[in-house]
Amino acid sequence: MSAQSPVRLGVIGAGYIAGVHGTAAAAIPRDVEFVAVADANPAAAAALAERFGWAHAYGDVAEMLRVEDLDAVIIATWPSTHLELIRQCVEAGVRHILCEKPFVLTGAQAFEVWELAASYGATITEAFMYRHHPAITRIDGLLDARALGAIDHVRASFTYVNLASELGIDPKDPNRPWRFRADQGGGALYDIGAYAINACTHVAASIPTRVAAFGRPANEFGTSDKILGLIDYANGVVGMIEASEISDSTQELQISAELGTLYLPFSWTIYDETEITIRRSIPTSHRDSERIFRTIDDRLAVPRSNAFQDQLLNVAEVVRGASAPRVSLAETVVNTFTMEALASSLVAREEVDVAIPPAVAEAFLGASRDRAAV
16 A cells, blocks of 8 residues: 555445445545455345445455455444454454444453454554544544633433334344344443443543443343443543433533533534534623523534544544544543443442453553543
C-alpha cells in the first residue's frame, strides 16, 4: 500500500452492518476500498459483493485471509463469534482490525484480546462510529479545555422499542437473530447499553470501581430488555446509563459539570445537522433575586457528517501510521469489564465491584485526562 492508494479492506460477515460499512466506503474511494467479504453463507457474501462491486466473495474466512492482501479487516458478525475471529485474523497476519460492538461478552475475553494485540503487534479497535462524529469531537475539545470545569456526573441514554412481535421473532426458534439470544450477546445492555457505558467512561476519563444496575434480567427471549445502571468512577464522577428495548427512542448524552450542563440530544446515530447545548446559571451579579435558578443557553451548531465514513477515514489514517484509533483497546477492555459487572449486578440485585487488570488501567489512564475535581 502506498500513501496515495486506498486502504484495502476485507469484511467478515455479510449482514446489515457490513452493508452500512460498504455504503460508507463507496463515498470515500480514494481513502478505502473493500476488496473482499467472507461469510459462512456463501450466497450472502456473493450478494453483498455484487451489490457494491467488490472483487471477491468467500464462504470461508480462512481462505479470504490466506488469499487476499488486506491492510485491515472489519469484523461484522454476531458478538459471540468476535473473540475467535480476532484470534484467527491476527494469527493469519492481519495487523489492523475494526470489530463491531459489543466487542466480546466478558472481561476475561476482552483481556485475552488485549494480550493477543500485544503478542502480535496488532491494532484492534471497537467500532463505536459515534466517537468519530464532529459532535463528539467538539465535545472532546470542550472537555479537554475544561470549558465545563470539573465533571460531576454523566447520563447516557439509548432506548428504542424492539418490535419482536411485528418482526415475527419466535422465542422458541433456536436460529432467531442474535439480538434475541443471550448466548450470542443480545439484549439491551450488550447491544445498545454498550454505547452508554462507552460514553460515560470516555467523559469520566477514570477507572470504574463499582456499579449498581436495575431493570429486567430476562424476558421471553432470555435477554434483558431494560437496564438502568450507575457507575462509580475512581475520580468521583458518576455515570448513569439507560438502555431499554421497551421504551420509545432516546439517544441523549448529558454532561453535568461545575460550570454548566452539556446536552447532545441525539448521540449515537446522528444523521443530520445537530446542536450541542450548554446550559449555564446566570452570574450572581445579574440574577433576579426572585428567580435565582434561571439559566442561559449556549448553542453550538454541528454540521452534518456520516460517522461511519469518519470512522473508516480514521482506520485509513491508523493503517498509514498517521493517527491513533479514536477508541483505544484499553478503553474497550475497561468498558467490557464494566458491562459484565452491570450484567452481574442486574441479576444479583446488589452492588458489584469492577476489577480492571492493572496493565489495562495504566494504559487507559495514560491516554486519558482526569476531568474531575479531585
